[in-house]
Amino acid sequence: MKLTKRLLVFAMVAIMAFGAFACKAAEPATTAPAVSGDSAAAPAAEEPKAIEKVVYAYATFNNIPTEETLTTVEEAINAITRDKIGVEVELKPIVIWDYSSTVSLALQGGEQIDVFQSLGDLSTAISTDMCLDITDIIDTCAPESKALIGENWLAACTSGGRLYGLPTFKPIALTQMVVYRQDIADELGIDMSKVNSVSDVTAVLEQVKAAYPDMTPVAAVNQGNLGLSPQNVDYLTDSMYAPKGVLMGDELTVVDYFASPEFANICNLARDWYTKGLVMKDAATTSSTAAELMASGNYFCYIASYSYPEADTAASLEAQCGGFDLGAKTIGSAFLDTSSINALTWMVSSTSEAPEAALKFLNLTFTDPDVTNLIIYGLKDRDYVLSDDGFMSYPEGQDATTVPYTSQLSCGTLGNFFIMYPMAGTNVESLAWELEQNQSAKTSVAMGFTFDNSAVKTEYTAVTNVIEQYLYGLVCGSVDPTTEIPVFLERLADAGMGTIIAEKQAQLDAWAAGK
């Protein structure tokens, strides 16, 4: 007994003592950015204008370059930015799968990151004060970007009327398409031009199955996803794959997506395909992507959403899909809601010591082709070569895995997609088409509304877990919707779906009233 007491006292003292010590230890962390700010300001004595240094953190799929390589690219960028805006940049490429947590850790640890991006989590960044309110400095620091992006899109990055970031400027109007084997379609005499909706696809699949019994007509896009997404739904900030309350149609009424007839239709269709053997059995757990599956030659088609014109989509996918002759047919129409625009948003961190410099640099990634191409492709003639008509390709004998620097795969996530050099083989005309699609796509009535989930966090975790448990099986057809959907809805209600929807409706009403 005595010993236990002693131990407890010891433990308490230890915790308290170190808690106190910890405050001291953490102090340098909070003051540190100021120190680096000083050192950046040091050369001010020699130069007329102080050069401010900003750290630009971006997500990359490619190899992380070595520090030396990175320095060479930084120098090339700085040569431009020093004169133009009086800013020097430090590039911080971060592996994409850990991007959000690395940035979060660095910011919590008091490290300098001035510019960073969201990966679908803008509302969290706003509610936790991770990003800076740039409403008052955008007109002085990034007027060109503001004009380029336009008020409509910027509205998607606002909360309570304040602006928090700039959305990546790229083709975002995604259209649902079926990507299929042209050779098989031709052979069986299938007229794909007559396929105009998901339900039209069934007949085609049955025809393929009859001719090739060993083939599986439909591949999953990736785990748990047959691409059967509903049309014209505003997810109101939720993940597309774990929607809670959504808007369907033109009314500002939040509804439970899973209770909707649209959802039931999707599940029934998937179930129909599944029982007829038209779709892969393990779609809910597959570890292969659609491209890999198509490449194996065992599958006829898959359904996914793309932002390119049909012909381009098919052409660009052929290499990944095993070199088969592919076709693509649009079966839906594009629809934009707030999150389709703000999923990839560039922000200035709230802890930045030089927010104006950061925003000025960010501005260049939207407007200056030289800066943008340096970030994306590295140094010309070392990391890539440029053809006379302005197409980019890798130097002879090199590829993305061997050049010293490239972040080519991040092209859709950085600044302005339309000022990057197109890669060799790109159809330039389609760029214009994509730009137009961005403007002409149907937009949600709640465009610009962002939901803040901090009041219903507990319900969110519970509901998300229920969705994880039921959704994949339902949309992949491996369970019977007639019996499973009611159970699913009941579990959702238990987990607090009603509370979430009520909160969402309240916020939406307030937003609409303030408009």
Add this chain to the structure above:
Amino acid sequence: MKRHSRDDGASFRLGSTIILSVLAFLILLPVVLVVISSITDENVLISSGYTYFPSKLSLDSYYYMIKQSEMILRAYGVTITVTCVGTIISVLITTMLAYPMSRPTFRYRNMLAFFVFFTMLFNGGIVASYIMWSRVFQIKDTIWALIVPNYLVTAFNVFLVRNYYVTSVPLSIIESAQIDGASELRIFFKIMLPLAIPSVATISLFTGLIYWNDWINGLYYLTDAKLYGIQNLLIRIMNNIQFLKVSSNVSLLGTMSVDLPGTSVRMAMAVIGILPIVIIYPFVQKHFIKGVVLGAVKG
């Protein structure tokens, strides 16, 4: 009687060999599948699944790796260095901490045991230790970043060694050394450390495995790819693939069609991650087995 028990021993040896052979075979089966699928043609892998007798072999996945051989070799170098240095330092500090805890006469024995055990359960989370190591000790982008944080002393290893001292090293050895007038430091380094060889060998292996398999430290404390260990290279590709498996991430990236390495390359990466161990281990093992199987000299 004596003869009987000797026969008993021989049949036991035979029985052990048979049972272990079966076990080893079963354990090896999945590993072999990894190796075979790394040399299976990608399309065969997708269409007919993983098999032990693929219809078409291909070395494409290894060509893919060879292209990056410079990076991989450097990463091997880093990992091997980190594993060796880390293990040596760790084993030394761990044993030094465990030994006093094993001495029944040591006044702070229980307090120390509790102090160590507490760390096994509670931690302040990654943010706090990140601030500690990166801001206070400034070890970012140094080789120490891969060695020092997290793994040098683990409560588990400390208790293993302490337990070994308590159960297997008679106190009489210490007492007689004390009577000879040896200092505590001398007793530890000259007598107790060598006596702990079986458990030192055990924790060396554990620690070595931890350092070899680690990528967390590299992820948090390295920005310079030059210092990447082999697991950091592999995990980047593996987890990017995992990232893309999550549908919401794909729709997020929208226009991008990312052509990432396929299944056979992933398997080749797994093979590359274990290959050096398979090559090096038999040499290390010679000493290791001597430690574990033969045990220490008894006093």
Add this chain to the structure above:
Amino acid sequence: MTKKKKKQQRASSAPLLLIAAPGILYLLINNYVPMFGVFLAFKDFNYRKGIFGSDWNGLDNFRFLFKTHDAWVMTRNTLLYNLAFIIIGTVAAIFVAVLMYELGQRSRVKFFQSIMLLPNLLSWVVIGFIVYAFLNADTGFINNTVLKALHIEPISWYSTTKPWPFILIVTYLWKYVGVNSIIYMASISGIDKGIFEAAQLDGATKMQQIFRITLPMLKPTIIILTLMAIGRIFYSDFGLFYQVPQQSGRLFEVTQTIDTYVYHGLMELKDIGMSAAAALYQSVVGFLLVLGANALVRKVDRENALF
């Protein structure tokens, strides 16, 4: 306590403390000082205000762990799997260790041991792929080869809950039995050879030697490893429960553990305070259990208690 012991106790503990000093210092720096991070569990984290400046929000961050119907399932799964791992894992590791020890021949030990350590070098992601290779419905090895040969209908493994406790335990054993057996091998080799020789002279069979000498001598090791495992009984091996079942929702009933629940639930929220709260909850429960178990051991067998 004997007189002799008391006398020695008077001898200064300083030299021993000195020997332990590097380890103590390391734990202070690496583990104790960063413990200020637990504050996060009680904070509504805000980047601008930082860890210490953020507002307190009491126990709000803990609510999501209990206010769900899954609370019971995930707690039950976590506990039962850990119990199974403790019991079956220990038996299997000792079994292998004893067999290894009986091999005698060093070359054979070397051979078997190398093989048994291999799985430990594979990450859970890769192991997830291997399990999938065996079990997937369309092209899996079991369905396509084994069951076909036996003329059994293919089974949809990733939507059938029944076999999964077994699959997960086997996977766990496969990965860890080799490594865990080494601890026991070291302990067995620490046993005085003289004891075995004496027993042999008395005509004890090998079986008798194992049950009368080896196993009782392993008791302290078993106790200490079990106590340590109890401390982490509310934690689960995330990779095992996340990667191996391929996150299949149909299996959550038997695969959901506290760690996977927290991961799924916070994937979208990414709430720092809530994940800190989950970790603290797991630690505190483990801590209380271990204090209890340790007190029990202390009563029965003082020498073998952790502290």
